[in-house]
Amino acid sequence: MNSSQRLPRREAIKWLFAASATLAMLDWRSFGMPAVAAKGYGLDPNLLETYNPGDLWPLTLTEAQRRTATALGDLIIPADNKSPAASELHVVDFIDEWISAPYPEQQQHREIILNGLAWIENESAKRFKKTFAELGEREQQAIADEICFAPKAAPELQTAARFFALFRNLTTGGFYSTPAGWKDIGYVGNVALQKFDGPPPEVLKHVGLL
Amino acid sequence: MPFIPNSKTEPVYDVIVVGSGAAGGQTAYVLAAAGVKVLMLEAGRRYDPVSETPMFNTNHHAPLRGAATPDKPFGFFDATVGGGWRVPGEPYITKRSGSDAWVEASATDVGARQNFMWWRPRMLGGRTNHWGRFSFRMGEYDFKPRRRDGLGMDWPFEYKDLAPYYDKVERLIGVFGSNEGLENTPNSSPGVLLPPPKPRAYELLAKKAGATLGIPVIPSHVAILSQAQDHERIPKWLHPHSPAAQRALADNMKTRLACMWATNCVRGCAIKANYQSTTVHLPPALATGNLDIITDAMVREVSVNAEGRATGVFYVDKKTRTDLHVKARAVVLAAGGCESARILLNSKSAHFGNGLANSSGKVGRYLMDTVGSGLGGQIPALENAPIHNEDGAMTMHMYMPWGKYREQLAGKLDFPRGYHIEFGGGRTMPDAGTFFGLEGFTGGSYGRKMKADLRRYYGSFVYFAGRGEMIPNDDCYCELDPDQKDTWGIPVLRFHWKWSEHEERQAAHMQKTIAEIIEAMGGRVTSPPQLDGKRAIFPGGSIIHEVGTTCLGSDPEHSVLNPFCQAWDVKNLFVTDGGPFVSNADKNPTLTIMANAWRATDYLLEEMRKGNI
Numbered sequence: 001m002n003s004s005q006r007l008p009r010r011e012a013i014k015w016l017f018a019a020s021a022t023l024a025m026l027d028w029r030s031f032g033m034p035a036v037a038a039k040g041y042g043l044d045p046n047l048l049e050t051y052n053p054g055d056l057w058p059l060t061l062t063e064a065q066r067r068t069a070t071a072l073g074d075l076i077i078p079a080d081n082k083s084p085a086a087s088e089l090h091v092v093d094f095i096d097e098w099i100s101a102p103y104p105e106q107q108q109h110r111e112i113i114l115n116g117l118a119w120i121e122n123e124s125a126k127r128f129k130k131t132f133a134e135l136g137e138r139e140q141q142a143i144a145d146e147i148c149f150a151p152k153a154a155p156e157l158q159t160a161a162r163f164f165a166l167f168r169n170l171t172t173g174g175f176y177s178t179p180a181g182w183k184d185i186g187y188v189g190n191v192a193l194q195k196f197d198g199p200p201p202e203v204l205k206h207v208g209l210l
Numbered sequence: 211m212p213f214i215p216n217s218k219t220e221p222v223y224d225v226i227v228v229g230s231g232a233a234g235g236q237t238a239y240v241l242a243a244a245g246v247k248v249l250m251l252e253a254g255r256r257y258d259p260v261s262e263t264p265m266f267n268t269n270h271h272a273p274l275r276g277a278a279t280p281d282k283p284f285g286f287f288d289a290t291v292g293g294g295w296r297v298p299g300e301p302y303i304t305k306r307s308g309s310d311a312w313v314e315a316s317a318t319d320v321g322a323r324q325n326f327m328w329w330r331p332r333m334l335g336g337r338t339n340h341w342g343r344f345s346f347r348m349g350e351y352d353f354k355p356r357r358r359d360g361l362g363m364d365w366p367f368e369y370k371d372l373a374p375y376y377d378k379v380e381r382l383i384g385v386f387g388s389n390e391g392l393e394n395t396p397n398s399s400p401g402v403l404l405p406p407p408k409p410r411a412y413e414l415l416a417k418k419a420g421a422t423l424g425i426p427v428i429p430s431h432v433a434i435l436s437q438a439q440d441h442e443r444i445p446k447w448l449h450p451h452s453p454a455a456q457r458a459l460a461d462n463m464k465t466r467l468a469c470m471w472a473t474n475c476v477r478g479c480a481i482k483a484n485y486q487s488t489t490v491h492l493p494p495a496l497a498t499g500n501l502d503i504i505t506d507a508m509v510r511e512v513s514v515n516a517e518g519r520a521t522g523v524f525y526v527d528k529k530t531r532t533d534l535h536v537k538a539r540a541v542v543l544a545a546g547g548c549e550s551a552r553i554l555l556n557s558k559s560a561h562f563g564n565g566l567a568n569s570s571g572k573v574g575r576y577l578m579d580t581v582g583s584g585l586g587g588q589i590p591a592l593e594n595a596p597i598h599n600e601d602g603a604m605t606m607h608m609y610m611p612w613g614k615y616r617e618q619l620a621g622k623l624d625f626p627r628g629y630h631i632e633f634g635g636g637r638t639m640p641d642a643g644t645f646f647g648l649e650g651f652t653g654g655s656y657g658r659k660m661k662a663d664l665r666r667y668y669g670s671f672v673y674f675a676g677r678g679e680m681i682p683n684d685d686c687y688c689e690l691d692p693d694q695k696d697t698w699g700i701p702v703l704r705f706h707w708k709w710s711e712h713e714e715r716q717a718a719h720m721q722k723t724i725a726e727i728i729e730a731m732g733g734r735v736t737s738p739p740q741l742d743g744k745r746a747i748f749p750g751g752s753i754i755h756e757v758g759t760t761c762l763g764s765d766p767e768h769s770v771l772n773p774f775c776q777a778w779d780v781k782n783l784f785v786t787d788g789g790p791f792v793s794n795a796d797k798n799p800t801l802t803i804m805a806n807a808w809r810a811t812d813y814l815l816e817e818m819r820k821g822n823i
Contacts, residue, residue: 198410207595
């Protein structure tokens with residue numbers, strides 16, 4: 001196919017390889033969560049419609065889980081002078097849509113995310129006798145710092161670290177794929193142009209070509 | 211003549227064309243322009259890019275932010291309808307690596323574990339609606355590879371025989387690019403190509419790095435209108451003797467707008483700025499009044515008479531599950547390499563017990579794909595770049611053609627055939643996976659630190675994909691499965707596949723070379739280069755360049771088709787898709803499929819005029 005524009009085929013294959021990698025890390029016993037029984041959007045969905053989480057398949061997260069996920073999302077993407085916090089862009093809705101989707105990749109993520117949210121709450125209660133959402137930023141960081149980077153996490157925290165990496169991936173995916181996220185990182189495309197001028201002089205200068 | 215229901219077919223057509231993609235579209239276009247009455251049968255649904263393409267729709271309004279799923283393996287907005295790596299009710303059979311058992315191909319268990327992958331849409335226009343639009347000519351060496359290195363097979367004609375048809379196709383569909391005069395990388399005739407868009411920053415960096423490594427980095431050739439086509443001159447040049455054809459083509463060309471440098475071609479194009487059969491071939495062919503199209507028509511068999519001549523085709527109307535028959539003076543199969551072979555193998559009769567046009571036993575044989583392997587890099591020079599729009603044509607403006615022909619001929623490389631490198635990256639529209647796995651660069655940051663890190667790294671990644679020539683071998687072929695049938699009652703294909711060391715060594719070389727390019731750009735690879743070719747190479751079929759299975763040749767004992775894609779055994783039967791290929795150069799096959807189809811169709815028209823068909 002033909003193809004490479006950011007190479008969709010490559011993307012697809014990369015995706016599939018990522019799926020098998022996820023499978024290998026699934027060493028955590030599920031809490032007996034119900035399997036997703038819904039159907040996917042099929043091979044001929046309407047591409048022109050606007051879709052919102054919950055439109056295509058039922059969502060999963062309980063109110064308590066949403067609170068945990070929202071707090072963790074805001075720890076990962078807090079507001080700053082360039083863009084809002086994850087919660088202002090409803091990133092938790094996207095994560096809920098993702099882990100509720102009836103596809104193998106997402107079903108694996110569902111297990112990791114639900115178990116991980118439970119682990120976070122468990123840790124929060126054990127260490128601070130509060131829910132994660134009730135913790136101050138420093139307390140939340142105390143938990144996150146131990147699991148935010150798998151290569152440096154303790155052996156017994158590897159599973160939690162893998163959860164954190166996935167949750168961070170989903171949070172960034174949900175955040176930066178919105179117009180506010182585009183603005184933050186400087187994606188200014190998807191607009192019709194009369195002609196394509198190539199990089200402006202300041203870019204050529206920046207990369208050392210001028 | 212238009213889209214018709216099954217009840218409105220003519221008693222006898224001049225020609226039936228099976229398939230509506232690059233080959234079917236091209237074949238039907240040439241026939242209809244010449245005044246011949248054509249019926250096109252398409253297995254998928256009717257599809258209209260003008261009203262159905264999600265042009266500016268953004269990921270945050272798509273399910274899962276547009277991410278790839280088994281339903282949409284190339285992402286939600288990909289144009290493919292009704293298929294992908296699986297078509298419901300229409301399985302195919304293959305093996306998993308490390309196992310000898312035949313299994314039904316899975317929709318999800320692809321990647322490294324399935325020996326062969328087969329991408330099929332079920333829609334008008336077929337794969338042309340979503341393809342990458344890369345349009346490279348095969349060169350002189352590519353038509354005579356055996357003459358050059360003793361391996362594989364030669365085509366029964368030369369580059370110069372196809373060159374005029376490359377010019378015609380490029381003028382018809384519109385291709386941007388440049389003439390660089392490089393070895394075995396043919397120039398188009400003057401004035402044929404449209405101007406290429408300007409390179410992006412990362413493409414210029416790659417060009418600079420390529421210069422230090424002796425790797426050319428030149429404008430790519432892509433079937434996208436970088437400017438509007440000349441609708442006054444091109445129709446006259448293409449159809450000098452037919453004012454009606456000129457009018458039909460000019461009218462359609464006027465409706466095609468130049469690229470607006472936004473929204474990805476894999477979605478299709480509502481303004482018709484790129485080539486897809488549904489916006490370029492079919493509208494003018496329909497406008498001549500000489501083309502009927504039936505969709506949801508699954509062809510299962512070519513019918514033959516007592517003299518062994520084709521009389522028409524049997525097809526299943528998928529909506530009513532009824533079996534129907536239509537008649538014609540000639541039949542052209544353009545269903546896609548493997549699907550056309552399947553129809554021939556399923557067309558068994560007293561005359562042709564082994565399948566139609568198969569006295570050589572070669573139908574299904576010499577199946578090829580393109581060698582694929584890739585590697586990503588992160589380029590510090592691109593970090594924190596000033597904000598700018600890099601969408602462009604949403605595909606590569608530059609690529610790296612193969613240039614080491616002399617080293618290969620001198621035996622300095624351990625693999626005989628070449629590859630080109632495609633690349634992309636930079637400041638693309640963020641989707642669900644844009645920052646997946648970035649912790650290797652950020653050290654696992656989160657919070658305000660991570661936000662700053664992502665601003666730094668966004669746009670600094672480039673991915674390189676090697677695309678190389680595979681040499682046909684005896685171990686790669688498709689045949690009918692002895693037991694399994696699809697939901698329409700038609701026996702399905704099973705695929706035998708084995709890469710040879712030629713391809714595996716080439717894939718390892720791609721990895722090594724790409725790592726050198728990334729290093730020369732001052733970057734670092736995002737994963738170590740895979741120097742074990744068996745692991746570096748993607749599964750067969752995954753590049754979706756499957757060709758072969760109805761090979762051309764100069765003698766009926768060793769080939770299915772004559773040099774004009776006419777079946778040796780059945781003179782009013784032709785195959786014009788990728789099936790006739792006997793080599794699969796690293797030049798993506800679609801442009802050659804169209805040029806070869808045009809040449810074959812001219813011959814068919816001439817034979818009809820002479821009364822031979």
